[in-house]
Amino acid sequence: MLPVTMRDHPAPAPIPVAGAERIPIRSDRDILLARQRGRDLGRSIGFVATDLTLIATAISELARNIVLYAREGVIELCVVSEDSRRGLVVVARDQGPGIADIHRAMQDGYSTSGGLGLGLPGVKRLMDGFEIQSRTGHGTTVQIAKWIRA
Amino acid sequence: MDVPVLKQGPFLIATVQSALTDADLAGMRRLLIEQVGKFRSRGVIVDVTAVDVMDSYACRTLRDISHIAGLRGASTVIVGIHPELAFTMVQLGLSLEGVATALDLEEGLAYLNARTRPTAVRGNAPRNNAGPPRSGTHPRGRR
Numbered sequence: 641m642l643p644v645t646m647r648d649h650p651a652p653a654p655i656p657v658a659g660a661e662r663i664p665i666r667s668d669r670d671i672l673l674a675r676q677r678g679r680d681l682g683r684s685i686g687f688v689a690t691d692l693t694l695i696a697t698a699i700s701e702l703a704r705n706i707v708l709y710a711r712e713g714v715i716e717l718c719v720v721s722e723d724s725r726r727g728l729v730v731v732a733r734d735q736g737p738g739i740a741d742i743h744r745a746m747q748d749g750y751s752t753s754g755g756l757g758l759g760l761p762g763v764k765r766l767m768d769g770f771e772i773q774s775r776t777g778h779g780t781t782v783q784i785a786k787w788i789r790a
Numbered sequence: 791m792d793v794p795v796l797k798q799g800p801f802l803i804a805t806v807q808s809a810l811t812d813a814d815l816a817g818m819r820r821l822l823i824e825q826v827g828k829f830r831s832r833g834v835i836v837d838v839t840a841v842d843v844m845d846s847y848a849c850r851t852l853r854d855i856s857h858i859a860g861l862r863g864a865s866t867v868i869v870g871i872h873p874e875l876a877f878t879m880v881q882l883g884l885s886l887e888g889v890a891t892a893l894d895l896e897e898g899l900a901y902l903n904a905r906t907r908p909t910a911v912r913g914n915a916p917r918n919n920a921g922p923p924r925s926g927t928h929p930r931g932r933r
Contacts, residue, residue: 668812675843676809693842693874697882700845704812748883759846762882 656729660718665732666711671703674715681717682728686788694766695728695786701759702732702782709758710736710779720785727768727787735779742774793818795825801833801902802826802864803895807840815851822855826864833902834859837895839870849884856889865905867891869898 661681663674675696682692699715706713713734720729739745739758748761760782764770769785791814796803802825804818822834836852838844856866867890871879879885892898 672809672811679842690874690877693878694881696843697845697878700843701882704845704847759882762846762884765881765883766878 656718656720660716663715663717665703665706665713665715665734668704668707671700671707674703675699678715678717678728678730681719682786685719685726685728687728687786688789691786691789695730698763698766698784698786699730699732701763702730702784705758705780705782706732706734706736710734713779722787725787725790727785729769729783729785732782732784733779734781738776738778738780739772739774740776742772746772793821795821797825797829797831798899800831800906801835801899802829802831803835803837805837805840809842810848812847815848819851819855819858823858823862826859826862831864832906834864834866835895835898835902836866836868837870837898838868838875839872839894841870841875844871844875844879844884846882846884849879849886853886853889856886865890865902867898867901869893869895 661677663677664670665674678699679692679696682695687695703715706715713732713736716731716733718729718731720727745758745760746764760772763782763784767784768787769783771783772780773782774780791808791810793804793806793810793814795818796805802822804822806818810818818836822836825831826834834855836855838852841848852868856868859866868886869892871891890901892901
């Protein structure tokens, strides 16, 4: 099966301004660690409290998908800059089974009802940028971004 | 980290004091359901004032606690969902449908007191040590 990519607008090319932080995800403790690191990094570059909660929650959902479906993977956090704005990019990467039907996984009813799905549409709503790539049998990469509001 | 559960008359009060792992959340659910039977509790309050992230798993666990405790005859109320958390839950599409919520511990106790009056199904009258009954008081109705 061909890799499937979904982008909601032309791929941004943000410039990393700080070395990426890499958090291995293997257990539910790592989920906590990843969202705490995301919150700390976000706070250090000036995100307001509401956005920090949105970011931490999005990281929590993506990290849990890794633990549940791929067993292990990584969360990468990176401070980025584009034009005159700064933001935080989070990449969730695994070599798990992949998502057979991304379009279906991105449908709201499918993904959030009863909490059985991946919660991806919800994560997309929390963030400013959302991109997913998945290949059956090879893994999934989700990249999300949040920009600091001027 | 375990969530401390305080027995307060006919009610149980679980206060989440720090970020919880999935295992901690499941532990809290098990403990509360166990203690509802052990202490013949008629109400459960889960205080989430200190919770910084309410994701789909945490939300589902709270819903489970409420529904399971309900099947065992105890009412549950979730208190202390702070504004950022509420905003994020709405954005994420999470709901606590069918679960009672109240602004804070005080309102949560008022809600349970109103729901578990002596006329309730079980015969033993609860000790009313929280002032006069506040019948008809909506949990969020103050001010």
